[in-house]
Amino acid sequence: MSNRIKNSTPKKDGYRMPGEFEEHKGCWMVWPERTDNWRLGAKPAQKAFVEVAEAIAKYEEVTMCVSDRQYEAAREALSSNVRVVEMSNDDSWMRDIGPTFVVNDAGDVRGVDWRFNAWGGLVDGLYFPWDKDDKVARKVCEIENVDYYSLEEFVLEGGSIHSDGDGTAIVTEACLLDESRNPHMSKEEIENTLKEYMGVEKVLWLPNGIYLDETNEHVDNIVHYCAPGVLALAWTEDEKDPQYPLSKAAFDYLSNETDAKGRKITIHKLHIPNEVLITKEESEGVDAVDGTLPRNEGDRQAASYANFYIANKAVILPLFGDDIYDKKAIETLSEVFPNREVVGIYAREIILGGGNIHCITQQQPLGKK
Numbered sequence: 001m002s003n004r005i006k007n008s009t010p011k012k013d014g015y016r017m018p019g020e021f022e023e024h025k026g027c028w029m030v031w032p033e034r035t036d037n038w039r040l041g042a043k044p045a046q047k048a049f050v051e052v053a054e055a056i057a058k059y060e061e062v063t064m065c066v067s068d069r070q071y072e073a074a075r076e077a078l079s080s081n082v083r084v085v086e087m088s089n090d091d092s093w094m095r096d097i098g099p100t101f102v103v104n105d106a107g108d109v110r111g112v113d114w115r116f117n118a119w120g121g122l123v124d125g126l127y128f129p130w131d132k133d134d135k136v137a138r139k140v141c142e143i144e145n146v147d148y149y150s151l152e153e154f155v156l157e158g159g160s161i162h163s164d165g166d167g168t169a170i171v172t173e174a175c176l177l178d179e180s181r182n183p184h185m186s187k188e189e190i191e192n193t194l195k196e197y198m199g200v201e202k203v204l205w206l207p208n209g210i211y212l213d214e215t216n217e218h219v220d221n222i223v224h225y226c227a228p229g230v231l232a233l234a235w236t237e238d239e240k241d242p243q244y245p246l247s248k249a250a251f252d253y254l255s256n257e258t259d260a261k262g263r264k265i266t267i268h269k270l271h272i273p274n275e276v277l278i279t280k281e282e283s284e285g286v287d288a289v290d291g292t293l294p295r296n297e298g299d300r301q302a303a304s305y306a307n308f309y310i311a312n313k314a315v316i317l318p319l320f321g322d323d324i325y326d327k328k329a330i331e332t333l334s335e336v337f338p339n340r341e342v343v344g345i346y347a348r349e350i351i352l353g354g355g356n357i358h359c360i361t362q363q364q365p366l367g368k369k
């Protein structure tokens with residue numbers, strides 16, 4: 001039986017959030033079905049989620065959580081390599097609603113269940129209500145029989161944090177200091193909460209993430225830890241692109257910082273694709289619903305290759321059909337990860353929903369062998 005741990009924190013108990021590049025037991029996802037976020041009854045998005053799940057399942061276990069309504073359809077669409085479990089949800093962003101897993105030196109695994117408010121609650125949240133999503137982390141821990149810490153008040157999404165597994169966390173000020181998350185807390189109090197619940201000693205604060213990212217600029221769309229001391233950074237050489245000052249500020253900040261162990265940070269630039277804009281046809285395929293962020297024709301999507309997933313022995317990378325930069329991203333990541341296969345997946349249908357491959361996946365560390 002799994003347990004809710006009271007009156008303690010992962011740090012006090014000797015737990016830390018591992019780097020994504022450390023060995024996994026598996027990966028968790030949620031099946032997309034909201035017709036006010038995913039076009040054409042979510043069918044094209046479901047196809048893309050199947051491709052992602054099947055690609056990851058070649059390297060580690062994958063569990064797809066699905067509402068009762070879609071259970072049969074998802075079970076039919078996915079191969080027997082993917083476990084399908086019924087779970088109520090409000091949408092399909094497992095990175096943000098799933099538990100953050102932490103481990104100790106003995107290889108015991110626990111979960112952290114943050115408060116979820118759909119990326120901004122009543123201030124600038126992306127849909128309403130979100131109560132089913134807010135219960136997903138606990139349910140995953142129950143299924144896995146993993147004890148967990150539950151934060152009553154502290155709002156955070158898994159996509160707004162990265163860990164190097166070695167004492168360092170990285171976040172963006174744009175997201176974590178936004179009035180829609182924890183407005184009653186100072187930056188120092190937020191940092192101390194991260195230290196306690198991620199088991200880290202130092203927090204790196206990038207000013208921003210990706211231009212027009214509807215999550216208030218999650219860190220997982222602009223950088224990705226590839227190893228301790230090594231980051232991939234979304235980049236552009238085009239000084240007129242609104243992304244340029246954001247990526248440049250991140251580059252300058254990281255170039256002048258050290259991590260918790262005093263290392264300088266090696267930065268690999270991942271050039272963003274050419275603009276990804278919602279077409280008229282794509283926009284018209286989405287149901288307009290009051291209270292859900294609309295998907296309007298011409299809206300620029302926060303497309304970035306940094307939103308990849310590191311699986312055991314593989315990197316699952318979003319592609320956008322870009323003649324130049326898709327190939328460059330594959331080349332760069334193949335050099336950064338010489339011992340992993342880089343698997344590209346055409347992910348336009350996922351970015352149209354507001355995120356990408358990292359946002360729809362959540363790794364569970366292997367723990368004790």
Ligand code: KQY
Pocket residue numbers: 037093095096126159214215218293353354355356359
């Ligand atoms: O982590 C993410 N990128 C989630 C975005 C949610 C978008 C809802 N339209």
